[in-house]
Amino acid sequence: MTAPQPAAQPTASYGTGHTPVVELRGIRKAFGDLLANDDIDLRLRRGEVHALLGENGAGKSTLMRGLYGLVRPDAGQVLVDGRPVSITSPKDAIAAGIGMVTQHFALVAPMTVTENVMLSSVGLGPLDLAAARRQVKDAAARIGVAIDPDARVEALSIGEQQRVEILKALVHDCRVLLLDEPTAVLVPQDVDALFTTLRRLTEQGLAVLFTSHKLHEVSAICDRVTVLRRGRVVTTRDVDGAQARELAELMVGRPVTGVARDAVLGFETDEAPAARRDVDVPAKTVLRVRGLTVAGTASQGRRALFDVKLHVDAGEVLGVAGVSGNGQRELVDVLTGMREPVAGSVEVDGVDLTGAGPQRLMDAGVGRIPEDRHASVVPDLSVEDNLVMEHLDEFRRGPFVDRRKVRAHANRLIEEYAIKAGPTDTVGSLSGGNMQKVLLARVLDREPRLVIVAQPTRGLDVGATEYVQRQLLRQRERGAGVLLVSEDLDELLALSDRLVVLSEGRVAGELPVQEATPERLGLLMAGGTIEEVTA
């Protein structure tokens, strides 16, 4: 029985002549009813950077984790240098010369760089730390980065930690490096540094496979790209000949349109951001935050937020940028009533709401859509119950819940927000996009004066992302103020009128969107000051 050849015809022309360093044949992996990888064929050549491009949920990570032995594919074959190998654990993968940097780093924070690198190869005998340090230094020299082998990992920046992960792979003489969403956690400057590193590695003959859903990264660094959609290979082709828009359409499976979409998907767009502020609402301030200070956890130091000052006007989207963990979560927690600040004030429409809980904030017209959807809706309860959860008292008749009213309310919102679910389905059974729509419907239906929203499109597919972003822009047109926290710079630049950058719990700077470039934001996110940036 031979493998049915998928649509990846272009590979045939490369495959002949020399053996690919890694070849995947017919990889299949199902999680329950979900087919994450469906008969995937892939060839990785020496010295190339190969991108796995696809939307969230297209099966990129699963494929990579299967290759590294973190998940076990249900069927299929892996060939390394033309010989079939069996990879059932990362140990097998390392032995076969495959290294991987996972999305969430596997580093032990209080240990040094050398200790972390050696951790995966310690045996029972005595440790030769001096030799280990040399190895780490050699490997660092190989990729041309300076790194102190004795630095404790917790003291390193995210970009540096990622380098440590790469070193871990290199120390094991890997010939194939797998990177799962390597740029998701990096500021733009670190992305550039990473790409430089990758180029050096490929010059030395390594093959690099990395996953991304950002097209501009693919065109910046990759030689070839394989597009996945719903677990299947759509195509594999050279990056040079591929148009960004064309790839996007392959990724999504339909023509891509829309205002926000272009920028979000990473097309070069010249849609003048200035033109976006077209609503002439007199700038009335709906949210004013002054001197906001929030106590931090042990790992963050004493303050998670320090002396934060910002405001949101009616009819404006204020974007809050920053590398994750720089106080965004705490800011959202305070503004959604889930955490009390130790100092400072929060005013909504001129009314002091410092330390107010969810109920008072809702009564004041604050709509809250935080990043953790599972902690905002009750997954085990039905769509209709979740939709009324914040205002149960408006849906009662005598002492009872007015079921008819609840149902009618649910049906109306399901229709209005195009939620693909019935009113009695449990929210936990919905896709991320539909779950987010339930939350959006619950909040936006009340026409809040101020919307606090964090990572609204994380984990959503392109269609749902587009929908959610449009809804947020509609709030702005309606005259509400929107505070948007996101780690997706493209999203921030596409939706915001004004941006503030949080760095280590402080406002590092504020820019109107016309002056905000990824580079400037990156500098601020990395700890630069506004003077340095605009100088």
Next chain:
Amino acid sequence: MIRFALRGRQPRWLLPVLAVLPIVLTYLLTAGPIRAAGANPAAAYERYVLQPLSSVDSVFEVLLTSTPLLFTGLAVAVAFRCGYWNIGADGQLLAGAVEATFFGLNVRGLPAGVAIPLVILAGAVAGVVWALVPALLRTRLGIDEVVTTLLLNPVALLLVQCLLNGPWRNPENQFPESAPIDPAYTFPRLLADHRLHLGFAIALVLAIVVGVIISRTPLGLRMRAVGRSPEAARFAGIRVERTMLGAALGSGAIAGIGGVSQVAGLQGQLTGGISDGFGYTGVVVATLATLSVTGVVFVSVLLADIIVGAESAVRVLQLPPQMGDVVTATLMLCVVAVLVLRRYKLVVRFPAALHRSRSRPGLGEDAA
């Protein structure tokens, strides 16, 4: 090779299968032990399940036996629904029983129309008091209630024994039992010629009230939200601690009334064996009922059926009295095991088929 795979959606046939399969499994699993004990499994099951339901009189006996289980099962279900793991229904029931006895011994001369509501209220308050400290520790300080409620059970039992061996020792015969309570407090019988008493009716009314509260009122919806996802409930503006405290105390009150029902309805006095582990059986009842109120009623009666049947199986078939417990325990294990099928499906693959369907060897297959 058998594997568990996550279910995408529950198929329609699943629910009836989930109800029937544990019963079949229990029969298959216990047939061996029953055979070994010298009885015919089919005959034993006839005794356990059918015999008690075969006459009007024994049906009432089953309902009488189910009464304390109804109270504790309801109490546990209410608390569990709200995410409060009250394992202390036994202690709360004993507290109610002690309170009922206190009134029955010391507050004499009231007319029954006053005495009975009073003693019910007093028992509920006693259950609440016994539940209060763990509930406050949990909602104020986050101290795990499983441990605190559980550990208060033996404390309540020791209190009962202390009273029975001390101030309340029966003055007539010096047995460690209380004197009979004032007849004004005694629950009336529901029927002239059977022991089934008012307690059963109270339990049923409570079941209906609790069922309506949980499924039809905003309070019930809040309780369920708190139980399923406290963070999301808090986010939606629900006062999680207050709701949970309310459920915990309500649970204690129901168990406390159960204690009153045992003293004033059945025994007419306080004895050391007033609770036959009813609080713990309540956890079993609530779990088997998957915390649904109708389920609690059904399971209480089913377990009572087996308990009554086990007594007759001892007499008629000479089966050891523990065999009833074996059957109940096996049933519980089977139900819990089968409940896994709600979220997972079994994927069975035979090695031969494996080779045929996948000719290509490779990744991760050698173990298969």
